[in-house]
Amino acid sequence: MVTGPAVPRPRKNPAIATARGAKIEKPPRMSWKKIVLVVAVLLAIALAMHFGRGAGDNSKAAKTPAEVPVEVASASQGDVELSLKLVGRVEAWSTVSLRARVSGQLESLSFTPGALVRKGSVLAQIDPRLLQAQLDQARGSVARDQALLQKAQADQRRYADMLAKGFVSKADYDLYQANLAVARATLQSDRAAQELAQTQLDYARIVAPFDGIAGAPLVWPGAQISADSTDIVVLNQVEPVRVAFNIPEDSLPAVRAALANGAIAVQVTISGDKGAPLAGTLDFIDNAVDATTGTIVLKARFDNAGHRLTPGQFVQVSLPTTRLANVVSVPVHALQSSSSGNFVFVLGADGKVQQRYVTPGPTSAGRTVIDKGLKAGEQVVTEGQMLLVDGSAAVVKG
Structure with missing residues (x-):
């Protein structure tokens, strides 16, 4: 008897006998796809519940919005000065390069570089010995000529008496009269030479022609000074000073119109200086417009008693041009802009803001x-506009 391979029988769920003899089959295993599906459904339910609660909270917040802290200012009514904002440069009222008017060796310097010097104070001294000798020589000549003049006067008087008595001729008298005139002329000439020698000696002392700030020395003691060619020091007069600036030519008519009503007050602000702006007066308008730039040069005078302005310094200039009478104005930070136009947020008595176009x-x-669009008061x-919309509740910062 030929037998083939054994055919496996299909497995059946084993029966489980209960106490009463009932059979219960084991449940089939759940696939991984069903597990993922169940988890996804549970997660969706949880998210829906979460956002449902959040929406409820937002609806409650919308009903009671928080007050936005802001800063406010009053719209004021009055006159407003329109002004040009320009960049200016400080100029010394006068600048001189001091030179000796006589030649000689520089003996000493008597100033501190960068310090204030007063008018008439000695800044430098040239060796005066040669000039002193020339003055002494001129004084000797004057003394000699004075003696000769006295002798000529005595001779002239004596011969005048003798001429009256007929003891001398008229020709002899004329000779002594001429000698007297020569003695007087010689004395006058030598006195002029004495004054020149005195002046030359005075020039050996270089003095400040005005109150000013001394620069760095350009020569040092021991150097040979040539008359009218060797610079010793540069002196700047800084009380007062001028500030020069350029304005566009189309602003010139407004400046002239304002100037016709009186002096124009000009203010300057110094970069990095925390002090108050300095006040000056416009005192110069150039006589021609620069054809290249289309601007014209103006200058303002400042007393500069505190020496806050330094020649060569750049400053911010404010030049008033027109006065607007009885107008409403607000701080520039209050004005906002959008695609619909310019607007401000106006805070009402009820604590809410109104977006008002102006x-x-x-x-x-x-x-x-x-x-x-706005009334005074x-x-x-x-401040705080970025958090506001029309109708927002706001509270003023304390």
Whole structure:
């Protein structure tokens, strides 16, 4: 009897006998796809519940919005000065390069570089010995000529008496009369030479022609000085000073119109200086417009008593040109802009802000003129606008 390979029988779930003899089959295993599906469904339910609660919280927050802290300022009404903001440069009122007017060896310097010197103070001294000798010689000549003049006067008087008595001729008298005239002329000439020698000796002392700031020495003691050619020191007069600046030619008519009403006050601000702006007066308008730049040079005078302005220094210049009378203005920080136009946030008595569109005018001294849309006394927001919308609740910072 031929037998083939054994055919495996299909497995059946083993029966489990209970106490009562009932059979229970084991549950089939769950696939991994079903597990993932179940987890995804549970996660979706959890997220829905979470966002449902969040939406409920947001709806409650929307009902009671938080107050936005802001800073406000009042819209004021009054006159506003329009001014040009320019860059200027400080100039010394006068600048001189001091030179000796006589030649000689530089003996000493009597100033501190960079320090203030007073008018008439000695800055340098040239060796005076040769000049002193020339003065002494001129004085000797004058003394001799004075003696000769006295002798000529005596001779002239004596011969005048003798001529009256007929003891001398008229020709002899004329000779002594001429000698007297020569003696007088010689004395006058020698006196002029004495004055020249005295002046030359005085020039050996170089003095300050005005109050000013001395620069660095250009020569040192021991150097040979040539008359009218060797620079010794540069002196700048800084009380007062001028500030020069350029304005566009189309602004010149407004400046001239303002000048017709009186002196124009000019202010300058020094970069890095925390002091108050300095006040001066416009005192110079150039006589021609620069054809290359289309600008014209103006200069203002400043007393500079505190020496805050230094020649060569750059400063910010404010030049008033026009006065707008009785206009409404707000701080420049209050004005905002959007695609619909310029606006400000106005804080009402109920603590809410209104986004109000306005028509702005010119800006000057940190304030913008509002031509239309705002009344004097209204409170405008100057800080905190980025967190505001129309109707937002706001609270003024304490």
